[in-house]
Amino acid sequence: MGRTNEPPRLPGGSFAAWSRDRLAMARLGAEECGDVWQLEPGVYVAAAAGPCEAVLRRAQDFPKAASPLFPPLKWSSGAPTAEERGYAHAARMRGMRAQAVAARIGQIAPRTARFADQWPPGQDVEVLPLVRHALAETGVSYLFSEDAPTLLPYASRLFLAREVLVRPSRWTWPRWIPSPARRFRTRQQVAFTDALRPVVRRRRSSGRLGEDMLGQMLRPSPHYGLLPEEAVLDTLPGITVATFETPSRAAGWILLHLARHPQAAGRVAAEAASLPPDPAATTNVHLGGLRYTQALVSEVLRLYPPSWLLTRCAPRQTQLAGYTIGAGSTVLVCPYTAHRDVREYSEPDQFRPERWLDDSGAPTRSGGFLSFGTGPHGCEGTALAMAMLTLLTAQTARRYHLSEPPGPGPSHQVTTLEGLAPVGLRLRATLRG
Numbered sequence: 001m002g003r004t005n006e007p008p009r010l011p012g013g014s015f016a017a018w019s020r021d022r023l024a025m026a027r028l029g030a031e032e033c034g035d036v037w038q039l040e041p042g043v044y045v046a047a048a049a050g051p052c053e054a055v056l057r058r059a060q061d062f063p064k065a066a067s068p069l070f071p072p073l074k075w076s077s078g079a080p081t082a083e084e085r086g087y088a089h090a091a092r093m094r095g096m097r098a099q100a101v102a103a104r105i106g107q108i109a110p111r112t113a114r115f116a117d118q119w120p121p122g123q124d125v126e127v128l129p130l131v132r133h134a135l136a137e138t139g140v141s142y143l144f145s146e147d148a149p150t151l152l153p154y155a156s157r158l159f160l161a162r163e164v165l166v167r168p169s170r171w172t173w174p175r176w177i178p179s180p181a182r183r184f185r186t187r188q189q190v191a192f193t194d195a196l197r198p199v200v201r202r203r204r205s206s207g208r209l210g211e212d213m214l215g216q217m218l219r220p221s222p223h224y225g226l227l228p229e230e231a232v233l234d235t236l237p238g239i240t241v242a243t244f245e246t247p248s249r250a251a252g253w254i255l256l257h258l259a260r261h262p263q264a265a266g267r268v269a270a271e272a273a274s275l276p277p278d279p280a281a282t283t284n285v286h287l288g289g290l291r292y293t294q295a296l297v298s299e300v301l302r303l304y305p306p307s308w309l310l311t312r313c314a315p316r317q318t319q320l321a322g323y324t325i326g327a328g329s330t331v332l333v334c335p336y337t338a339h340r341d342v343r344e345y346s347e348p349d350q351f352r353p354e355r356w357l358d359d360s361g362a363p364t365r366s367g368g369f370l371s372f373g374t375g376p377h378g379c380e381g382t383a384l385a386m387a388m389l390t391l392l393t394a395q396t397a398r399r400y401h402l403s404e405p406p407g408p409g410p411s412h413q414v415t416t417l418e419g420l421a422p423v424g425l426r427l428r429a430t431l432r433g
């Protein structure tokens, strides 16, 4: 029997306080009010793992809004139908699932290795742009193989368009107004699509579809037939940016932890000694051997989930954790607080990669891990992200000892607007002896 009362509201809670320090407010809300709380009338926060998972899994009650980021272009043949969306998803997953990623480790590893190759030793370096560049090369070539060099510059500009779009602005423009940022986004999306279209046509007319993710999307399925060209083109800008945007935020946090925890970094470096000297010879067996490195990556993703707040709505009145959520409400799902709940993780604020390994050093899966979301909109790129991040971490720690630059100031600024990121992070790399 659901309660008819609404979840508690944080005394003194308001959007003004939220804007000042979102992480602190999220923690305070969870501590003072419990597993579900109210930020403002009609805005709820799911703070603990149980309600977070319930919201993400109950997609009928808590639907996700269509991504406004790269909407279908005007001249596309209408918005894709539900059937086309389902087919596009299934086709993408053929190229993204764990076995598909495992088969391509030898192509991923040389690209992630370029991050360490490009780092000038002995200098303080701003890490995020450098790691974003390496991961963009890795992600874009995962999607488009030999066509990646053509598409990479357009992909970088799509990322820029996204940055401009999410930058806080004094005005909240109605969605239909072509604000300057939206016009810039559309120009970049058109440019990317114009560069991709001849690639799609060439592959289809030559019959050489390719083994990469684009190739998977171009293959006819016995059930749906051929995915229309516009549906292929509309789905790819978002996926392309996804291959490197969130992973670069994650990589920033991981590299910071390598710098702050030299013993853990040493253990990663020791494990990485098992990698072949030529990264192209790396296989999924090598990757599977990097157990501690994978545990470290999971632990950093737990402490600093790069997508720390996910948004859903409740079109109809419904119940959550025994509370009534009114029709038309916004529900914010907070993996950050869910991961720092002592009921899920002992000493939740401590950095302990070992918690992800059992006594024999094998990976364990702890419940309540939501960094990749869950349910029907859970992350499509989990396997690719884990492979890229594990390899990049091992290859970097094998070569370098990382440290924060000396001096009184912080090495970075934590931003929480679009994701949790160590913006401006500067680190120094010195060659391991």
Ligand code: HEM
Pocket: 056, 064, 239, 240, 242, 243, 244, 246, 247, 250, 305, 306, 307, 310, 311, 370, 371, 372, 373, 374, 376, 377, 378, 379, 380, 381, 382, 384, 385
């Ligand atoms: C560390 C890296 C990554 C993290 C932490 C991450 C996290 C997430 C999370 C939390 C969601 C769920 C969003 C929601 O429920 O609203 C999501 C969705 C998604 N992710 Fe990732 N992601 C990562 C890397 C990637 C990569 C490499 C790709 C590759 C294409 C990718 C593609 C997607 C897509 C397409 C969705 C949307 C699924 C849907 O709405 O149905 N992600 N990701």
